[in-house]
Amino acid sequence: MKEFIINKTNENQRLDKYLKRILPASSNSFLYKMLRKKNIELNGKRAKGDEILKSGDSIKIFFSDDTFSKMSESAKEDISIFLDAYKNIKNVEIVFEHEDFMVVNKPEGVLTQKDKSSVPSLNEWCIGYLLSKNFIDEKSLKEFKPSVLNRLDRNTRGLVIFGKTLAGSQRLSELIKKRDLKKYYFAKTEGGCNLNGLYKAYLSKDEKSNKVTIYDDIKNIPKDIKYSPISTKINVLKSENDFSLLEIELITGKSHQIRAHLSYLGFPLLGDKKYGGKTDKSNNYQDLIAYKLVFPEFDENDTWNSLSKKTIKINVDN
Numbered sequence: 001m002k003e004f005i006i007n008k009t010n011e012n013q014r015l016d017k018y019l020k021r022i023l024p025a026s027s028n029s030f031l032y033k034m035l036r037k038k039n040i041e042l043n044g045k046r047a048k049g050d051e052i053l054k055s056g057d058s059i060k061i062f063f064s065d066d067t068f069s070k071m072s073e074s075a076k077e078d079i080s081i082f083l084d085a086y087k088n089i090k091n092v093e094i095v096f097e098h099e100d101f102m103v104v105n106k107p108e109g110v111l112t113q114k115d116k117s118s119v120p121s122l123n124e125w126c127i128g129y130l131l132s133k134n135f136i137d138e139k140s141l142k143e144f145k146p147s148v149l150n151r152l153d154r155n156t157r158g159l160v161i162f163g164k165t166l167a168g169s170q171r172l173s174e175l176i177k178k179r180d181l182k183k184y185y186f187a188k189t190e191g192g193c194n195l196n197g198l199y200k201a202y203l204s205k206d207e208k209s210n211k212v213t214i215y216d217d218i219k220n221i222p223k224d225i226k227y228s229p230i231s232t233k234i235n236v237l238k239s240e241n242d243f244s245l246l247e248i249e250l251i252t253g254k255s256h257q258i259r260a261h262l263s264y265l266g267f268p269l270l271g272d273k274k275y276g277g278k279t280d281k282s283n284n285y286q287d288l289i290a291y292k293l294v295f296p297e298f299d300e301n302d303t304w305n306s307l308s309k310k311t312i313k314i315n316v317d318n
């Protein structure tokens with residue numbers, strides 16, 4: 001018999017989803033059969049599989065050692081890739097840490113998540129950090145793998161949110177989806193920018209070239225092109241003849257949105273060669289920083305009440 005005790009890291013998920021994570025080689029029909037026969041129990045009782053797990057719940061699996069090993073074999077996780085990333089990726093700063101999540105300052109040149117290459121990313125760094133602090137271990141990674149919840153371009157630095165627990169990840173994802181969590185960027189553009197206010201358009205991405213196109217009118221979009229509506233709020237902080245400093249509120253969060261939208265409006269980011277920006281001698285990357293997050297107001301009885309209207313930001317060198 002194997003027993004698993006649910007903790008805060010992996011609570012708030014369905015029992016069947018949890019079982020599939022720890023027994024990935026098993027079929028759904030097999031798991032439901034085992035539940036019906038009470039070969040798998042939840043808190044000592046028969047379960048259906050749709051129960052939402054809570055911290056402290058006990059799951060007992062009455063399999064032979066051989067059967068359990070066979071069903072769980074592909075769940076093995078090589079944690080060395082996370083610990084190596086934590087050791088080797090430099091200049092990552094933890095700006096704020098909560099029991100359910102943390103906010104980190106990603107340096108330029110670091111991937112937020114791994115791509116097809118073998119280059120480690122911020123996501124592996126964060127998991128390595130949690131492993132090094134014993135917040136998670138190899139066993140818990142089989143049950144729930146923490147992950148980043150927003151993405152920045154490789155050459156954009158700034159705030160990235162990382163979910164430490166499943167419940168925290170779910171709640172933050174919902175806040176981001178509903179646009180209740182406000183995200184602000186600091187941008188340095190070419191020319192004397194005179195833009196202030198909310199700007200709407202349509203964005204289409206070419207996956208092969210990894211470049212997006214902006215359309216101001218839906219009628220101008222070719223019929224076979226997939227697109228998304230975008231909204232970008234611009235506040236001019238400083239405007240000179242040859243450059244401008246802007247605060248951007250990202251209303252919608254599409255790939256390359258700020259870079260392409262500013263370029264379309266006639267004020268490309270300094271250093272952003274892909275979208276027409278000139279080289280910035282003081283910076284090897286595009287001048288864009290995800291510098292501030294603002295949480296919504298929470299009810300006084302909410303477990304996240306301490307985060308109500310909280311602002312998390314990094315200092316920006318003008």
